[in-house]
Amino acid sequence: MVPHLTTALTGPLLDLEKRFLDSETAIEQWLRGWWLEHTPPFYASVDLRNAGFKLAPVDTNLFPGGFNNLNPAFLPLCVQAAMSAIEKICPEAKNLLLIPENHTRNQFYLQNVARLATILHHTGLNVRIGSLLPDITQPTTLDLPDGQKLTLEPVKRLGTDGRRLGLAGFDPCAILLNNDLSGGVPPILENINEQFLIPPLHAGWHVRRKSGHFGAYQEVANAFAALLDIDPWLINPEFGVCGKINFHERTGEECLAANVDTLLFRIRAKYKEYGISEKPFVIVKADAGTYGMGIMTVHDASEVKSLNRKQRNKMAVVKEGLQVTEVIIQEGVPTFETVDDSNAEPVIYMIDRYVVGGFYRVNTARGRDENLNAPGMEFKPLAFETGCLLPDAGQAPDAPPNRFYAYGVVARLALQAAALELERGAP
């Protein structure tokens, strides 16, 4: 099912979806040509927001979790795309080491790891899971809610001078990271030159910045908008950046307030241009991966100047206790999609340059101008029933295959931006 789109102003978005549909051949050709010049990330997921008047990515994850939330019917598509990706990166690989996040108690996440291992296994790889957790000192088998078992094994350096990474009795040709390196590169992952490390280390949040991604996205969106002769704003969330923020010491607040003000001004102008009666807002979040933490919805610059202690504490640290010193101020794109009266946002999954599925993140407790992926808050995944590859010109622009196609197109623009980021950030 497709969530009921409750916007009162569907005009511009239906126009956009129709433009995508009409331009399918041109879009696919353009993308194919683009990928001849650039290397896609091994995998990615993109959070989108569909405002009815605007459809834009708001976050791109290069270590995607949530593969378990995809429709199992899309599994063959995942396997085929992974075969293609492996063929490009390390065709001769036999053993692959998958390194997950250190959340051994997050059952949802562990199911994602199990699903990823299944996909990779079916491509013809011996897959084992290596844990970076110091308390995993021997193979540890965890029971998953769906009856599966997952064995985590301690990673160790192997070979002469410990030049390789592996497990006891397992020397992989390739290492797939599903750990976003928010806390920096652990020493055990350093100086690995003989094995394929996928994605490269500089895809980690210790290096990556959301502003870098959305800067690259803006270039891509402009090129794509020129191809389709549309206003890039319809697919591009505007943003500003502030460095040297210290929420505890209340330094950098001026920069933040000024950026919020400027951005709200620009959004207001656009809303006026399109006759949109929504109240503009911005999202303030850590410029380095947030994992759903340290995110704030702001409707007025004054709000960031009058943060109370609790709010400041909340913004000051993200995953693994890291201090936030740089923030991105991103145009808020309200979600106008609801499922059973709960707000929902689509998340699109890609392997190599292929869209392999998606789901709706449905959150009963959050507003349509808020982040739906908050820590400690369970969202309900709703798998897309149909794929994102097969628009049907015979149906309305907002029919599921057509809406999902539009989602797949915008997600692939974000994938292009990620490819540019990785290309430019290469050491």
Added chain:
Amino acid sequence: MVPHLTTALTGPLLDLEKRFLDSETAIEQWLRGWWLEHTPPFYASVDLRNAGFKLAPVDTNLFPGGFNNLNPAFLPLCVQAAMSAIEKICPEAKNLLLIPENHTRNQFYLQNVARLATILHHTGLNVRIGSLLPDITQPTTLDLPDGQKLTLEPVKRLGTDGRRLGLAGFDPCAILLNNDLSGGVPPILENINEQFLIPPLHAGWHVRRKSGHFGAYQEVANAFAALLDIDPWLINPEFGVCGKINFHERTGEECLAANVDTLLFRIRAKYKEYGISEKPFVIVKADAGTYGMGIMTVHDASEVKSLNRKQRNKMAVVKEGLQVTEVIIQEGVPTFETVDDSNAEPVIYMIDRYVVGGFYRVNTARGRDENLNAPGMEFKPLAFETGCLLPDAGQAPDAPPNRFYAYGVVARLALQAAALELERGAP
């Protein structure tokens, strides 16, 4: 649904399917490595026969019809595989000309052409259909039973000295043949050097020989059998060849009878080795593409010496009235699969090196030792419900995902054989 397998002797095949399951990683690795050295055909379909004690390909089509018989749920898989194939062969292609067979009255075939055009369109190509039929002198739109329309346009030479092939107002970068060239290469397809011709002309039945294919298949089957430590006979149909046959003048009958005798002797020995109580038989068919014509089931060498006029006439000509002068004598593999008491055989479809689906050819009128794809005889297609990519080790070896995986493996061995054929036959 999977047709009920009615064999009394499921032992050896269940063993084989189990071996495939247990060796999935080794099989996929081996295939991946093999394709690093060889180029897969753009597309292919393979007719398999599952005898309960043996699973073997009996025909490999490099201009596959029947894409319309696949489960529509596999369409995204077809599109993704076609994207990958196009990316390899002609990534910069924008316009593709599809040249079908000259069967404008075969509604089933025309639906295949429409399905192929849909798949290719979704990869991001402008697709138009060029007809070789002399009576298509202007764009001709045909109504298909499912409500679709298909427009055939006359092909013509374009450009300086007519060096290119296209349609009025349509200059393609790539030309995809879905015409098996049984009648030879029409002059209008000769000397095309500036455009991608897919598959190459020497994939046509004017050059190709079934014996060449099964000779190559035998090499592949032997290598694969060594990998899995199995008897290659379990997956390889044995064969002999006779050239210089003239069914009208009754020349070459001695060669035919001798080959039938030798082959039956070998089959008998194998049946004895495996304790199979079936009656051995061979299939005699034209060595150059038969399109289901000129095929004969033979249980004893005496049968080929006592053909009556009707039988000789039937064997003497195949598609487009071509005379048969070379025949292949192939080990008959009885099908033990039935659907509603009708005999059935699986047909597996591949694009590039990926299995994208399959269906059962169900024939109510034919015996399990007969060809099920006879002209003038309607077979009922039964699409596979699940794919061929995702064996499930938790289920029995003959559960649908596992049986279909085995089919996909053997079909890919035939695809390898086709790749060798094309490689060696390149002018």
